[in-house]
Amino acid sequence: MKKQQESSADKKLFVLDTNILLHDPHAFFNFQEHDVLIPMTVLEELDHIKDRNKDVSRDARVAIRSLENTLQDVTPELMIAGVPLNRGDLKDSTVTGHLLILNDHHINPEVSGLPGGENDNKIINAALFLQKKYSQKNEPDVTVVLVTKDINMRLKAKGAGLKHVEDYRTDQLIDDIRFLTKGYEEFEGDFWQNVAAVETTTIGRDTTHSVKAENLENTFINEYLLDDKSDFAARVVKKDDDHIDLLDLGRQRLLAREAWGIKPKNIYQGMALNALLDPNIELVILTGPAGCGKTLLALAAALEMVVEQGIYDKILVTRNTPEIAESIGFLPGTEEEKMAPWLAAITDSLEVLHKNDENPSSSLNYIMEKANIQFKSVNFMRGRSIQNAVVLLDECQNLTASQLKTIITRCGEGTKLVCSGNLAQIDSNYLTAVTSGLTYIVERFKNFEGSATVNLNGVVRSRLAQFAEENL
Numbered sequence: 001m002k003k004q005q006e007s008s009a010d011k012k013l014f015v016l017d018t019n020i021l022l023h024d025p026h027a028f029f030n031f032q033e034h035d036v037l038i039p040m041t042v043l044e045e046l047d048h049i050k051d052r053n054k055d056v057s058r059d060a061r062v063a064i065r066s067l068e069n070t071l072q073d074v075t076p077e078l079m080i081a082g083v084p085l086n087r088g089d090l091k092d093s094t095v096t097g098h099l100l101i102l103n104d105h106h107i108n109p110e111v112s113g114l115p116g117g118e119n120d121n122k123i124i125n126a127a128l129f130l131q132k133k134y135s136q137k138n139e140p141d142v143t144v145v146l147v148t149k150d151i152n153m154r155l156k157a158k159g160a161g162l163k164h165v166e167d168y169r170t171d172q173l174i175d176d177i178r179f180l181t182k183g184y185e186e187f188e189g190d191f192w193q194n195v196a197a198v199e200t201t202t203i204g205r206d207t208t209h210s211v212k213a214e215n216l217e218n219t220f221i222n223e224y225l226l227d228d229k230s231d232f233a234a235r236v237v238k239k240d241d242d243h244i245d246l247l248d249l250g251r252q253r254l255l256a257r258e259a260w261g262i263k264p265k266n267i268y269q270g271m272a273l274n275a276l277l278d279p280n281i282e283l284v285i286l287t288g289p290a291g292c293g294k295t296l297l298a299l300a301a302a303l304e305m306v307v308e309q310g311i312y313d314k315i316l317v318t319r320n321t322p323e324i325a326e327s328i329g330f331l332p333g334t335e336e337e338k339m340a341p342w343l344a345a346i347t348d349s350l351e352v353l354h355k356n357d358e359n360p361s362s363s364l365n366y367i368m369e370k371a372n373i374q375f376k377s378v379n380f381m382r383g384r385s386i387q388n389a390v391v392l393l394d395e396c397q398n399l400t401a402s403q404l405k406t407i408i409t410r411c412g413e414g415t416k417l418v419c420s421g422n423l424a425q426i427d428s429n430y431l432t433a434v435t436s437g438l439t440y441i442v443e444r445f446k447n448f449e450g451s452a453t454v455n456l457n458g459v460v461r462s463r464l465a466q467f468a469e470e471n472l
Contacts, residue, residue: 010143013037013100013134015127017148018045018119019430020168022056023400025063028070028085030170033096035082037130038067039104041122059402070099102126114160120150124157131162149430169435174443177423177433181446183285183453184224184271191227207248209234216244222281222452224271226251233267235274235452249274260300260308260353265460269293275452276301276418279311282411283451285396285442286420289469291461294420295394296349302390302418303353306371312390312416314372317346319394320403346375346394378407388414396438397421398428404437 012034020027021042028036043064050060074083082098104126114121127146134142145164146157154165174180187194199210216236219225225234231251238245254270257263259277264270268288275284276298286294305311354363367373378399393407396419404419411417419441423433433439445451459466 011035011141012143012145013130015039015123015130015144015146016042017123017146017150017153018042018049019149020147021046021063022049022059023149023168023430024170024402025059026066027168027170028067028099031085031097035098035100036085037100037102037126039102039123039126041104041119041126043067043101045119067099071101102130104129114156120153120156123148124153124160124162127157127162128160167435172435172440174434174439177439180287180423180439181220181442181453182455182457183222183442183446184226184268184455185219187225187227188229189227190229191225191232192230208237209246209248210243211246213239213242213244219244220446221449222275223446224249224274224454226267233271235271259297259304262296262300262353264297265293266458268454268456268458269297269460272297272454272456273301275454277304278452279305279416281450281452282416283408283445283448284416284418285438285445285451285453286418286456287423287438287442287453288456289424289459290422291459291465291469292456293460294422294456295346295392296352297456298392298418298420299346299349300353302392303367303371305390305416307367312414313388314374314390316374316376316386316389316391317394318376318378318391318407320378320398346392378403384410385412386410386415387412389416391415391417393417393419395421396441397423397426397433397436398431399437400428400431401437401440404441408441 012031013036014031014034015037016028018041021038024030028038046060046064050057050064070085070087071079071083079101080103082100085097085099104122107122107125107129114124124146127144131144134144143164144162145166146154146162147166147168148154148157149168154167157165192198195211195215197212201208201210216225219236219239221236221239223236225236225246226232233249233251233254234246235249236244237247251267251270254267254274255264257270257273257277259273262273264273269292272284272286272293275281284298286298288294299315302312302315306313306315350364350367351360354360354367378393391407391411396404398421399407408417419438421436421438423436423438426433426436428436431437442453446453459469
């Protein structure tokens with residue numbers, strides 16, 4: 001579901017499934033002039049979830065509190081008729097819709113033919129009941145829309161006769177993953193042959209070219225520019241209506257960069273390493289297939305900046321734990337030891353970086369202590385303020401936009417955040433490549449001068465991995 005802008009004659013009534021409020025606890029505010037209905041079954045599910053020892057319980061509690069703030073001090077009759085959404089947590093005159101609570105337990109399950117025992121069926125029956133109710137009225141039609149992130153529930157609802165069923169897509173910024181920003185633009189031929197005028201300035205070791213904005217209309221800050229005929233490689237460092245400033249990097253110089261003994265194997269890794277080693281870029285987003293070097297490059301750059309250059313004080317490594325094992329309390333040991341099964345990619349990369357040492361095991365222990373490498377669970381990142389650290393956030397494709405916002409807002413002064421993920425390996429039941437939080441931040445941050453995105457095109461792990469990526 002995207003924000004709608006229809007006239008009042010096209011009034012809609014959105015029925016929300018439980019997973020919508022878990023995905024976005026404030027989702028019911030995002031329907032503008034339309035009404036939002038929450039079945040009693042959804043409130044009961046939120047009540048059961050809020051006391052679980054799982055990360056999702058927090059989202060359930062936030063949703064319950066937000067609903068309570070909107071519905072406080074209203075009569076039961078008004079709650080059934082509809083409470084204006086422009087109250088409580090929301091003070092926005094453009095939102096003219098209402099929030100309704102429906103006691104769906106009295107609805108006869110025979111309205112759809114679906115068994116009445118399952119909660120999903122109860123919610124579908126509520127939407128079908130409302131569809132039938134409004135279709136029989138003589139007043140202007142009200143379109144009833146069930147909104148759920150459960151694909152199977154959408155199929156069941158359509159099969160039961162519900163005309164309008166949608167996914168929740170308010171936080172979806174693109175409709176096709178092919179349009180996702182790669183973080184670089186490759187030009188055919190010689191780049192400078194298409195530029196009419198250029199002013200070049202050299203300060204110290206940095207050379208900057210200023211070209212007219214009309215030559216590069218669709219570029220954004222910290223986007224990399226390449227061509228296929230020369231050694232040209234540059235990064236957009238400044239942009240206004242008239243001019244665009246390009247920092248000259250050079251293809252060969254990018255490929256010659258090194259961090260903790262690791263050199264780029266292709267130009268995409270060269271661009272990634274450039275962004276990773278630049279302390280002025282506080283957020284680096286690395287996307288790409290399995291085996292393209294995202295984790296290895298991020299860790300090598302982090303070690304270089306913490307141990308060799310002393311720019312940061314520590315390395316914080318974190319990722320979300322799969323929903324099937326979201327609670328790590330049952331595993332033995334400290335938090336770091338409990339997180340070890342999910343952070344094996346990091347430890348594997350550490351072993352690769354030190355495999356040629358005389359005593360790799362001792363080297364690993366020394367570096368872990370020297371770089372102050374800490375393993376943390378995403379579930380315990382809330383409420384923290386991280387200062388002077390490099391934060392490596394792996395497997396971002398399985399996080400929602402709101403979860404990523406929680407983590408990004410933890411980063412204080414002097415902290416660099418590296419988010420990496422493969423949009424082809426999403427494990428979440430309710431996320432797709434276009435609705436993933438990783439996709440969301442790539443699009444949201446592309447015009448932020450403190451961030452850079454690089455899609456690491458090409459598998460370098462092995463020819464076996466490359467063949468599997470291309471053919472399976």
